[in-house]
Amino acid sequence: MKTKCMLLLSALFLAGLYSHAGNNAAPGDTLKKQKKEIRTSEFPVRGNCGQCKDRIEKSAYRLKGVKDVSWDVDTKIFTVIYDAVKISEGDIREAILKAGHDVGEKLAPDSAYSLLPDCCKYRDRKH
Amino acid sequence: MLRILLIILLLNTTLFAQQSIHGMVYELSGEKEQPMPLANVFWVNSSVGTTTDSSGHFMISSEGITDKRLIASFMGYENDTVLIDRQLFVKFRLKGALMLKELKITEERDATMISMKALKTEIITSKELRKAACCNLGESFTTNASVDITYKDAVSGSKEIQVLGLSGSYTQVLTENTPLITGLGLTYGLNSIPGSQVDAISVVKGPGSVIFGHESISGMVNVDLKDPSKADRLFINGYADQNLRKEINIDKAFRFSDRLSMLLSAHADHFSAKTDLNKDGFLDMPVLTNINVLDKWKFDNNKGLFSQNSVKYLYEDRMGGQKTFDYSMDHADSSSYGQKLLTRRFDFYGRTGYVIPSAKFRSVGFQYAAFTHSQSGFYGMRSYSGIQDNIYMRLIYNTEINSSNSLNAGFSYNSTLQSEKFDSLSINKNEAIPGVFAENTFRKNRLIAFIAGVRADDYKGKIFITPRANVKYSLSEKTDLRFSAGTGFRTSSILSENPAILASNRKITVAGDLKPEQAVNIGLNLNHSFTISYRKGTAGLDLYRTVFSNKIIPDYDTNPTEVVFSNLDGKAYSDNLQAEASYKVFKNAELKAAYKYLDVYSYRGGIKIPQPLVSKNRALMSFFYKTFDDKWSVNILAQWFGSKRLPSTLNNPPEYHRPLSSPSYATFNMQFTRSWTTTEVYLGVENILDFRQKDPIVSAGNPYGPYFDTSYVWGPLEGRKIYAGFRFRLPYGEEKQ
Numbered sequence: 001m002k003t004k005c006m007l008l009l010s011a012l013f014l015a016g017l018y019s020h021a022g023n024n025a026a027p028g029d030t031l032k033k034q035k036k037e038i039r040t041s042e043f044p045v046r047g048n049c050g051q052c053k054d055r056i057e058k059s060a061y062r063l064k065g066v067k068d069v070s071w072d073v074d075t076k077i078f079t080v081i082y083d084a085v086k087i088s089e090g091d092i093r094e095a096i097l098k099a100g101h102d103v104g105e106k107l108a109p110d111s112a113y114s115l116l117p118d119c120c121k122y123r124d125r126k127h
Numbered sequence: 128m129l130r131i132l133l134i135i136l137l138l139n140t141t142l143f144a145q146q147s148i149h150g151m152v153y154e155l156s157g158e159k160e161q162p163m164p165l166a167n168v169f170w171v172n173s174s175v176g177t178t179t180d181s182s183g184h185f186m187i188s189s190e191g192i193t194d195k196r197l198i199a200s201f202m203g204y205e206n207d208t209v210l211i212d213r214q215l216f217v218k219f220r221l222k223g224a225l226m227l228k229e230l231k232i233t234e235e236r237d238a239t240m241i242s243m244k245a246l247k248t249e250i251i252t253s254k255e256l257r258k259a260a261c262c263n264l265g266e267s268f269t270t271n272a273s274v275d276i277t278y279k280d281a282v283s284g285s286k287e288i289q290v291l292g293l294s295g296s297y298t299q300v301l302t303e304n305t306p307l308i309t310g311l312g313l314t315y316g317l318n319s320i321p322g323s324q325v326d327a328i329s330v331v332k333g334p335g336s337v338i339f340g341h342e343s344i345s346g347m348v349n350v351d352l353k354d355p356s357k358a359d360r361l362f363i364n365g366y367a368d369q370n371l372r373k374e375i376n377i378d379k380a381f382r383f384s385d386r387l388s389m390l391l392s393a394h395a396d397h398f399s400a401k402t403d404l405n406k407d408g409f410l411d412m413p414v415l416t417n418i419n420v421l422d423k424w425k426f427d428n429n430k431g432l433f434s435q436n437s438v439k440y441l442y443e444d445r446m447g448g449q450k451t452f453d454y455s456m457d458h459a460d461s462s463s464y465g466q467k468l469l470t471r472r473f474d475f476y477g478r479t480g481y482v483i484p485s486a487k488f489r490s491v492g493f494q495y496a497a498f499t500h501s502q503s504g505f506y507g508m509r510s511y512s513g514i515q516d517n518i519y520m521r522l523i524y525n526t527e528i529n530s531s532n533s534l535n536a537g538f539s540y541n542s543t544l545q546s547e548k549f550d551s552l553s554i555n556k557n558e559a560i561p562g563v564f565a566e567n568t569f570r571k572n573r574l575i576a577f578i579a580g581v582r583a584d585d586y587k588g589k590i591f592i593t594p595r596a597n598v599k600y601s602l603s604e605k606t607d608l609r610f611s612a613g614t615g616f617r618t619s620s621i622l623s624e625n626p627a628i629l630a631s632n633r634k635i636t637v638a639g640d641l642k643p644e645q646a647v648n649i650g651l652n653l654n655h656s657f658t659i660s661y662r663k664g665t666a667g668l669d670l671y672r673t674v675f676s677n678k679i680i681p682d683y684d685t686n687p688t689e690v691v692f693s694n695l696d697g698k699a700y701s702d703n704l705q706a707e708a709s710y711k712v713f714k715n716a717e718l719k720a721a722y723k724y725l726d727v728y729s730y731r732g733g734i735k736i737p738q739p740l741v742s743k744n745r746a747l748m749s750f751f752y753k754t755f756d757d758k759w760s761v762n763i764l765a766q767w768f769g770s771k772r773l774p775s776t777l778n779n780p781p782e783y784h785r786p787l788s789s790p791s792y793a794t795f796n797m798q799f800t801r802s803w804t805t806t807e808v809y810l811g812v813e814n815i816l817d818f819r820q821k822d823p824i825v826s827a828g829n830p831y832g833p834y835f836d837t838s839y840v841w842g843p844l845e846g847r848k849i850y851a852g853f854r855f856r857l858p859y860g861e862e863k864q
Contacts, residue, residue, distance in 0.1 A: 062755035067661035074208040075171050081661060
C-alpha cells in the first residue's frame with residue numbers, strides 16, 4: 001500500500017515533468033496548443049550591480065511568454081528567450097524601461113529612474 | 128645599422144603587442160587561486176575567442192578588435208572583464224558560483240544547494256529556513272529529506288536528528304566547525320540554537336572530512352551563525368502560536384570599523400500552556416522557558432589576519448509529566464508523576480587564522496572551544512544530575528602543494544570530563560583524546576576532484592586510525608557522480624543519548640565495559656541538473672551503507688521492564704536509498720519531491736532485528752510559490768511516514784500490550800508570508816489534519832508501575848498548530864559595489 005502510494009506520487013511528479021518536456025520537444029504540435037515561435041534577442045541595458053541584475057531580469061521574466069532571461073553585469077548585454085506569438089521584443093524593452101533601466105538608446109523615464117537605490121544610479125557614475 | 132636594427136626590433140614588438148595577448152585564467156576558491164583549463168576568453172561584441180590550455184594559459188589575437196574589453200568565462204563561474212590598454216599579459220580570476228553567492232547578501236542565495244566540491248554537501252540557507260517558522264535548530268530540517276527529526280520520548284519533548292536512520296549521536300553537529308553539541312548536550316542541544324541566529328546549515332551524509340574529528344559516522348551537520356560583518360543592523364523576530372508559545376529574537380549588529388564587528392543576539396522562548404489533548408493525564412508538550420544569549424565578535428584586517436570569537440549562555444527550564452503534578456515542587460512523590468530539568472550552559476569558542484604572505488597560498492588556523500554544561504532535575508521519583516566540562520583545540524596548517532593539490536594537516540585535542548547521576552546509577556566519562564590528521568584535496572579541473580584524509584587518535588592508550596576519502600567525477604557538465612568511504616568511532620553517553628529511558632521505569636543494566644562504537648560507511652551519489660521548457664530542475668540519487676563493528680544498542684525488546692546496554696555481538700547495518708527531484712513548475716514556483724528507503728538492523732544471536740522507531744519508507748513533497756513583486760509567498764509541505772517497528776511488549780501483561788508496528792501517517796504544513804521593505808509577517812498551520820498519536824505512554828495511569836514507558840513515540844504529539852509572527856530588519860546602508 002505504502003509503496004504503491006509512493007510510486008503513484010513519484011509517477012505524478014514525473015508525469016508533470018514530462019508533460020512539460022513534451023511541450024518543449026514538439027513546438028509544432030498544433031493539436032492542443034497554438035503555435036510557438038521561440039526567439040532569442042540581445043540588446044544592451046544599462047545598470048551597475050547585482051541588485052540591478054535582479055531588477056532587470058525580474059522585470060522581463062515576469063512577463064507572460066518570456067522563457068528565460070539573463071543580464072551580464074560586465075558586458076551590459078541583456079539576453080532574452082521568448083515566445084513571439086505571446087509577446088514582442090518591444091513589450092520586453094518597455095518593461096525594462098519602466099523598471100528604471102535604459103534600454104539601448106532609449107532612456108528610462110525619470111520617475112522610474114529616481115526610484116532606483118543608490119547603487120543602481122548608473123547615470124550618476126562613470127561605469 | 129644598429130639603429131635600424133633597433134627600430135625594426137621595437138617596431139616588431141609593438142606590432143606583436145597589438146596582435147597577440149597572453150594571459151592566465153585562475154579559479155578563485157576561498158583565498159586560493161588555481162589555474163583554470165578550458166575557460167573561454169573572448170572579445171566583447173566580436174566572434175574572436177579562444178580557450179585556455181591545461182595550465183590555464185591562453186593567447187588571443189587583438190587584430191581588428193575595436194571594443195578592447197576582454198572577457199574570461201566558465202560555466203558556473205562569474206565572468207571577469209579586463210580592458211586591454213597596452214598590456215601584453217592579462218590575469219583573470221573567476222569566482223565560483225557557490226562562492227559568489229556566499230559573498231553576496233543571504234537573500235540572493237538559493238534556498239538549498241549542493242556544492243560543487245568532492246564532498247556532497249547540502250546547504251540549507253536562511254532563505255529556506257524562513258519558509259517555516261522554525262524556532263530552533265531542531266525544527267530547521269523539516270523541508271530537508273536527508274535529515275529526520277524525531278521525538279525521543281513522550282514527556283520531555285526532546286528531539287533528535289537522524290541521518291541515514293541512525294540516531295542523532297552518530298551525526299556530528301558542529302557549530303561553526305566546532306563540536307559543541309556532544310555528551311550531555313545531545314539531548315537538548317538542537318534546541319540550544321535559535322533558528323533566527325542561523326545563517327546556513329551544511330549537511331554531509333557519511334563521515335565527511337577528517338579535519339573535524341573522528342566522531343561522525345552517519346553524517347556531519349555544520350551550523351553557521353550570522354556573520355557580524357554582514358548581519359542587519361537590527362533584526363527582530365516575534366512568534367506566537369495558539370497554545371501561547373511565545374518567542375522573541377533580537378539581533379543587533381555593530382560595525383565598529385571595516386575590520387571589527389560584533390553581533391549581539393538574544394532569544395527567549397516561553398511556553399506555559401498545560402495541554403493534554405490525548406487525555407492520558409500527561410502534558411502533550413513540556414512547559415518551558417529558554418533564554419539564549421550570543422555575543423559574536425569578528426576581526427579581519429583584510430591582510431590575512433582573521434579572528435572570530437563567541438561567548439554563549441543558555442538557560443533552560445523544562446517541566447513535563449502529569450497535569451495534576453504541582454510544578455512548583457522540586458521533587459515528585461508517589462501521588463503524581465512530574466519531570467523537571469534545569470540546564471545552564473556557558474560556551475566560549477572561536478577561531479583565529481593567518482594567511483602567510485608568500486607566492487603560494489599557506490595559512491594557519493587555530494580553533495578552540497571550552498564549555499561547561501550542567502543540568503539537574505528529576506524524572507518521577509528518580510533524581511538526575513549531570514555535569515560536563517569540555518576543552519577542544521585544533522590547529523590546522525593549510526598549504527598549496529602545487530596547482531592541483533592542497534594539503535590540510537594538524538592536530539586536535541579534546542578533553543571531556545562528564546559525570547551523570549541517575550537515581551542510584553552513576554556514570555562517569557573522563558577522557559582526553561589527542562589526534563593528528565592530514566588531508567589532501569586534489570583538483571585538476573572541473574572533471575575530477577578528490578579529498579583523501581586520515582587521522583590517528585589516541586583513545587586511552589589505543590591508537591585509532593580513521594581514513595576517509597571522497598571522489599567526485601563529472602560525467603558531463605550537468606551530471607556529477609560522487610563516491611565516499613570512511614570510518615568513524617565515538618564513545619557513547621548512554622543516558623543523554625537515550626533520554627526516553629530516564630522517563631520510564633525500566634531498570635538500566637550496563638553489561639560489561641562499553642567500548643567505543645566503530646563503523647565503516649560507504650556512499651554513492653548521482654546528481655543531475657536539467658532544463659525543461661527553459662526552467663531548471665535537479666534530480667539526485669543517494670545510496671549509503673553503514674556497517675558497525677561495534678554499536679551500543681539499547682535492548683528494549685528482551686524484557687519490557689529493563690533496558691540493557693552492551694557491546695555489539697556481531698554486526699549492525701544501515702542501508703539507505705534516497706531519490707530526490709526538484710523542478711520549477713512555473714517561473715516562480717518550485718516543486719520538490721523526495722523518497723527515502725531505510726533499513727536499519729542488527730543481528731542478535733544470529734537473528735536480524737530491525738531498529739525500532741525508524742520508518743522504512745518516507746516521502747516528502749514541498750511546493751514554494753512567490754509572486755514576482757516578492758510581496759507574497761506560500762510554502763506547502765507534505766510528509767509521509769511509513770510504518771515503524773515498535774519495541775516488543777509481548778512480555779507485558781495484556782493491558783499494556785502494544786502493536787508490533789505503528790501505522791503509516793501523513794502530515795501537512797503551510798505558511799504564508801507577506802513582505803514589505805523592512806517587515807515580514809507570516810501565518811502558518813502545522814499538522815493541518817491534526818494527526819496525533821493517541822496513546823504515546825504505556826501505563827500512563829500508573830506512572831510508578833514497572834510497565835510505565837514513554838519511549839513508544841512514533842508520531843506527532845502536538846495537534847494542529849496555528850501560528851503567526853513577524854520579522855523586522857533594519858539593514859546597514861547599501862553595500863559598496
